[in-house]
Amino acid sequence: MANAAMPLAELQRQLAAVIMTPLTADDGMRESTPEGRSTRAISERVIAPNSRLDAFERLELYNQQYWYRVLDSLAEDFSSLRALLGSRSYHQLAVAYLSAHPSRSFTLRNLGSKLPQWLASHAECTGRRHKLAVDVANIEWAFIEAFDNAELKPLAVAEALHLTAESRVRLQPHLRLVALKYPADELVLDAQHRERAQPTEAGRNDAREELKPLKLAAMRSKSTWLAVHRVDFSVYFKRIEKEEHAILSAIECGATLGAAISQGFKGTRIPASNRAAKLRAWFENWAELGWLCAPEI
Amino acid sequence: MAGNRFNSYSDHGVGIGLRIPHYSHIFSQKPVVDWFEIISENFLCDAGRPMQVLDRILEQYRIVQHGVSLYFGSATEPDPEHLRRLKQLVRRTNTPWLTDHLCWGSVDGTYTHDLIPLPYTWEAVHRTVERVKQAQHYLEIPVAVENVSSYMAYKDSEMTEWEFLNEVVERADCGILLDVNNIYVSSVNHDFDPMLYVNSIPAGRVAQIHIAGHSRYEKYILDTHDHPVIDPVWQLYARAIERAGYTPTLLEWDDHIPTFDEVHNEALKANKYLEAAKPAAQPDSNLAGVL
Ligand SMILES: [Fe+2]
Numbered sequence: 001m002a003n004a005a006m007p008l009a010e011l012q013r014q015l016a017a018v019i020m021t022p023l024t025a026d027d028g029m030r031e032s033t034p035e036g037r038s039t040r041a042i043s044e045r046v047i048a049p050n051s052r053l054d055a056f057e058r059l060e061l062y063n064q065q066y067w068y069r070v071l072d073s074l075a076e077d078f079s080s081l082r083a084l085l086g087s088r089s090y091h092q093l094a095v096a097y098l099s100a101h102p103s104r105s106f107t108l109r110n111l112g113s114k115l116p117q118w119l120a121s122h123a124e125c126t127g128r129r130h131k132l133a134v135d136v137a138n139i140e141w142a143f144i145e146a147f148d149n150a151e152l153k154p155l156a157v158a159e160a161l162h163l164t165a166e167s168r169v170r171l172q173p174h175l176r177l178v179a180l181k182y183p184a185d186e187l188v189l190d191a192q193h194r195e196r197a198q199p200t201e202a203g204r205n206d207a208r209e210e211l212k213p214l215k216l217a218a219m220r221s222k223s224t225w226l227a228v229h230r231v232d233f234s235v236y237f238k239r240i241e242k243e244e245h246a247i248l249s250a251i252e253c254g255a256t257l258g259a260a261i262s263q264g265f266k267g268t269r270i271p272a273s274n275r276a277a278k279l280r281a282w283f284e285n286w287a288e289l290g291w292l293c294a295p296e297i
Numbered sequence: 298m299a300g301n302r303f304n305s306y307s308d309h310g311v312g313i314g315l316r317i318p319h320y321s322h323i324f325s326q327k328p329v330v331d332w333f334e335i336i337s338e339n340f341l342c343d344a345g346r347p348m349q350v351l352d353r354i355l356e357q358y359r360i361v362q363h364g365v366s367l368y369f370g371s372a373t374e375p376d377p378e379h380l381r382r383l384k385q386l387v388r389r390t391n392t393p394w395l396t397d398h399l400c401w402g403s404v405d406g407t408y409t410h411d412l413i414p415l416p417y418t419w420e421a422v423h424r425t426v427e428r429v430k431q432a433q434h435y436l437e438i439p440v441a442v443e444n445v446s447s448y449m450a451y452k453d454s455e456m457t458e459w460e461f462l463n464e465v466v467e468r469a470d471c472g473i474l475l476d477v478n479n480i481y482v483s484s485v486n487h488d489f490d491p492m493l494y495v496n497s498i499p500a501g502r503v504a505q506i507h508i509a510g511h512s513r514y515e516k517y518i519l520d521t522h523d524h525p526v527i528d529p530v531w532q533l534y535a536r537a538i539e540r541a542g543y544t545p546t547l548l549e550w551d552d553h554i555p556t557f558d559e560v561h562n563e564a565l566k567a568n569k570y571l572e573a574a575k576p577a578a579q580p581d582s583n584l585a586g587v588l
Binding site for chain 1: 338339341342345347376408424448451452453487517
């Protein structure tokens with residue numbers, strides 16, 4: 001007697017588990033899911049064969065399409081990371097990341113949202129360039145957020161200069177603050193530049209093309225603070241001082257300006273006599289760039 | 298009157314998909330295009346370049362929204378944030394109808410971003426109907442469901458794909474985005490007569506038609522949207538127009554995208570069939586009274 005029909009939710013869970021199982025080295029479907037379930041048994045229970053393909057081969061097409069799609073999408077978003085590590089190491093990293101963090105969003109835009117954080121605790125995926133790779137991933141994710149995050153009406157410069165120690169402001173949502181161990185922004189800008197210089201058919205690089213790891217002169221670690229933001233629909237990187245990064249980060253966390261400023265100057269080398277002038281210049285600059293907005297009510 | 302209630306009685310003719318490699322041509326040359334189809338999910342962000350481009354396009358062109366991740370057939374609940382953002386976009390674009398696929402692709406909040414066929418069972422009919430009705434009610438515009446191309450079939454299926462489509466659209470009282478290329482692709486992959494499919498759908502519910510090219514492999518056909526439309530697909534299209542009358546038609550071309558003109562010219566070939574089905578112009582009623 002035939003088995004009773006599998007409930008729809010159960011059928012979809014089982015198939016999704018197979019479809020999202022990483023491919024073999026030659027892009028075939030594995031014999032078992034990471035949880036140890038037989039992909040062949042699931043295919044044969046659920047899928048009908050036709051005269052040319054058996055159940056396993058038919059499901060394999062979906063398994064392949066899934067991985068090609070998510071890997072292409074992630075590679076497009078993290079093209080500098082891929083250039084840094086070379087296609088082979090990057091591919092292994094991407095498969096490991098996507099296995100740990102499959103998409104939880106209706107848009108592929110968010111696919112890499114957890115990559116920087118995940119990569120920070122997976123040094124085995126990058127070898128000796130781990131810290132640099134984490135920096136690059138952080139910049140590339142900040143780029144995506146700066147590209148299409150919301151834009152609020154900023155405070156005018158005059159308004160910003162009248163804020164008091166008790167004031168709270170909100171940062172422009174497309175402003176992303178990044179703290180780096182290396183001056184990795186130069187590397188990302190270089191990689192972006194190279195990518196633009198070799199346009200391909202559809203206007204983007206082929207995410208499946210082989211790439212050797214980037215040849216880099218020994219790079220010295222140097223703490224670097226970066227603001228990634230949007231001006232007239234284009235994304236820019238702006239180096240900022242350590243103290244600026246600390247103040248803006250505290251503001252982002254909801255601190256009053258007074259608290260943010262004292263936190264920002266903790267352990268600073270800026271002489272006390274220069275601080276007021278510095279602060280004024282920073283606030284003026286931030287306001288000019290539209291980074292300061294009225295707080296949420 | 299043109300159209301039907303599933304496309305808000307629209308008179309849209311031949312359109313093409315709005316794709317990034319064509320942006321500069323569209324903005325510099327301002328070509329005459331009847332309408333553009335956008336992938337809704339590419340414009341569900343808050344601001345920035347995508348929304349700027351969209352607003353510029355909206356100044357000059359009509360847009361219809363086509364979605365890829367509502368997954369009407371997914372058994373687990375949809376993300377309310379997705380629907381909320383879609384509705385915002387609907388208000389922005391004024392799309393007269395909205396489409397997405399008759400398939401599943403997410404489970405327990407995890408997304409495959411693929412269009413996976415459903416088992417054609419009564420359970421899937423009921424589930425899908427519920428989801429289509431929910432979307433239609435929330436978005437407050439007509440929703441049309443698109444038949445997907447597929448490479449696998451289920452042992453548990455209790456009916457044919459076209460019977461399944463008919464059951465869903467009748468019960469949900471929604472429109473159909475009939476993709477004749479998908480019908481062709483699936484007919485080869487599943488050994489059925491594609492004309493039988495076209496002849497079996499409720500023609501009065503067709504809100505829109507998709508035409509596209511595909512890639513043929515030794516043992517199967519992949520719906521890659523990277524080639525011109527082939528003759529057998531034009532034949533299915535001709536029959537669909539014969540049955541459904543003048544219907545908004547869109548050419549999909551998503552990979553190896555050629556120049557704007559190449560894509561547009563390929564799409565305009567549909568006019569050969571579409572023009573013949575054009576409803577006769579109605580005389581202006583006031584003038585008619587005077588004369
Ligand atoms: Fe389609």
